[in-house]
Amino acid sequence: MLVSIIVTLLVGAVAGWLAGMLMGSSNGLVMNIVLGLIGGLVGGLLLSLIGLTATGIIGKIISAVLGAVVVIFVVRKVAKL
16 A cells, blocks of 8 residues: 555656656646646546556556646646636
8 A cells, every 4th residue: 555655656756757847847846746646647537538548657657747748738728817
């Protein structure tokens, strides 16, 4: 259980950091983890809508990065309103 939580947080941190790099945003570690975790949910949902699933640690990171990029994009668009 504890290992699963730690792995999830690490995947979230890596995914948030990668998404921040791709989108040109400079967030702190906590915000990267939050973006990565939310991105993991969004990415998993988006992939399931097109009939794909993320397997393995690399697949989960890619899925979370995809979702975090979408989250950052949407937040930027909403914040401009």
